[in-house]
Amino acid sequence: MSAAGKVARRWLLLSHRWLGIGTALLFTLWIGSGLVMLYVPFPSLSRADTLARLAPLDWDRVRIGPDAAMAGAGPVDATSGLRLDMRDGAPVYRFVRPDGARITVSAETGEKLGLVSANSARRIAGGGEFKSVERDQWTVTARYDPLRPFIKVFAGDPDGTETYVSVATGEIALVTTRWQRGWNWAGSVIHWVYLTPLRAAPEAWRQVVLWLSGAASLAAITGIVIGIWRMRLRRRYRGGAVSPYRGLALWHHAFGLVGGAALIGFIVSGWLSMNPNRWFSSLTPPATMRATYAGTPGPVGLSPTDLRDSGGPGLTLMRFASIGGRWFVIREMRDGPQATGLDASAIEAAAHVSGGRLVSVERLPAYDAYWYPQGDERPLPVLRLIFDDPAATWLHVDPRDGTLLNRLDRSGRINRWLFSAPHRLDVPGLTLRPSARQASQWLLNLLCGGIALTGLVAGARRLARSRTPRP
Structure with a gap:
């Protein structure tokens, strides 16, 4: 050698x-x-858990339509849409501003609501001892930044349940148990x-x-x-x-x-x-792509009566999504979202990728090598939109509500x-x-x-x- x-x-x-x-x-x-x-898995609040913790919408108290609520909220980020649900026993609209700030508006009066008090957070969480938390082991990532700080409510039950309520919006951001926390340390x-x-x-x-x-x-x-x-x-x-x-x-x-x-x-x-x-x-569609997909919508054009008629009794969450410059009403049901008037053609017309054109659309009724469960909520069926741009981009879209699920x-x-x-x-x-x-x-x-x-x-x-x- x-x-x-x-x-x-x-x-x-x-x-x-x-x-x-x-x-x-x-x-x-x-x-x-x-x-x-x-x-x-690492603690998170699934869609099903979120819906289960919301009270049914009190339609008799919804007296303000989404357009009046948006006017009171100020500039709204169309890519995030808006939501109608309950906060501490009262119906509210939730918005995201272009700078990422979360705004809550009363669906009764149109008044912009302030921060959630500790007593209100305790009621939202179901009662218990509490403390204020800015950031801890289970809310450390940036996804929680718009919701900080939190009121962490201790249920005092045998499971050691702890519920994080956002002071900014009154939303339940996370729920953990002693078993989850202990095993996640390991x-x-x-x-x-x-x-x-x-x-x-x-x-x-x-x-x-x-x-x-x-x-x-x-x-x-x-x-x-x-x-x-x-x-x-x-x-x-x-x-x-x-x-x-x-x-x-x-x-x-x-x-x-x-x-x-x-x-x-x-x-x-x-x-x-x-x-x-x-x-x-990144698998997350960039802001410019999401903005193009949402378009520039006009008024929603629905009265409180229209909302009640389309929502029905027992509904806990109604969303409004802008796709191609048009608002769609989405009823969040236990078995998945249901959009009114949305079809594949509207999704295809709204989806754009810089430097490429849409060349094919596949409807996947089952998982395959690139769309498969990874411990997260991955719906079926799903639309795969294939573009001929230099990066050979695919978009996966939920046909039920038009959500851009990922960019691959x-x-x-x-x-x-x-x-x-x-x-x-x-x-x-x-x-x-x-x-x-x-x-x-x-x-x-x-x-x-x-x-x-x-x-x-x-x-x-x-x-x-x-x-x-x-x-």
Whole structure:
């Protein structure tokens, strides 16, 4: 072997040794917390939970139409539409201003309502002790920023239920239980490095996770290279062994050979999930696309009587969505939203992608490789609008209410196979078979856990030896 080859080999061994010592605990924590996350997602309030917590609309008290309410609210962001529901026993309209501020207007008087008091928040949550919260472990992400601060109400029930009521709007933003919170400390918080002070600074958090997962990726890649290089199937080691290692090192080598590819798949895809160098486009349609889709609507043109007639008894939430410059009334039902007068042609006419034209529309009655459940609410059927722009953009739209569900361009489809497939095992044959997918996750994670634990113990032993003074 040349001198350069010997130097390269030495640096390979040293890199793996010290990167492994530095990241073995991370590997162990990520693998264990990932298994927890198979069963316990991060707390969030689903659409069904939101509807279940709303009181039926009191139509006798709805005396102001949406146009008068908008006039009192000031400029309104048409892309967000408006809502009619109940707040502390009274009907209200909810708006979003162009700057993102949330505005609430009484549907009885047209008066713009102020902040929610603590007593009102307690009634909305169903009663209990309370405290004011600006940001905590479960409301740390930016999605909650427009709703801050919160009144957190403690129900005092056996489940340890805590309800977050937005002081700005009076909406219930989140409900958690003791069971969810406890398991998430062992799951999502560890797996995503969701420490509240760090996660409150999104870019700092992103950089920390990028560097940690990047170092772990190098440790895994150097490990599989060494593992394959040190294995001998023909010119075997003494005694016919295929590995030069003994004891714990042999177990580490064996686990690495069997599970190393899975470990690399998990950790590198986790690194890619942080979108290094911004290689992948966001799935969220950009503001300009949403604004074009919404158009510039005129008046809604409906009186309180019209609303009552179209809403009916028992309805808890009515939405008004602007699509192509036209308002559509959407009744939020338990089995899904129901829009009045909306059809696929209106959606197709409103959807535009810069630099491209709509070339085809597919109606998907079932999930496929690019539209599939990921633990979130993904409706069926769905419309897939395909454009011929340079990014080869697809839009997925809910035909029931016209919601732009996501934008999936070429980079997003590549990311689907680079991240979701190896990290979540969202692959054909497993995605729609939860039991088989979970069994596969357990098998691969146990193999990866063997690599991590043997590496962790070996690293601890080496550090202990290095600190022991020589006689």
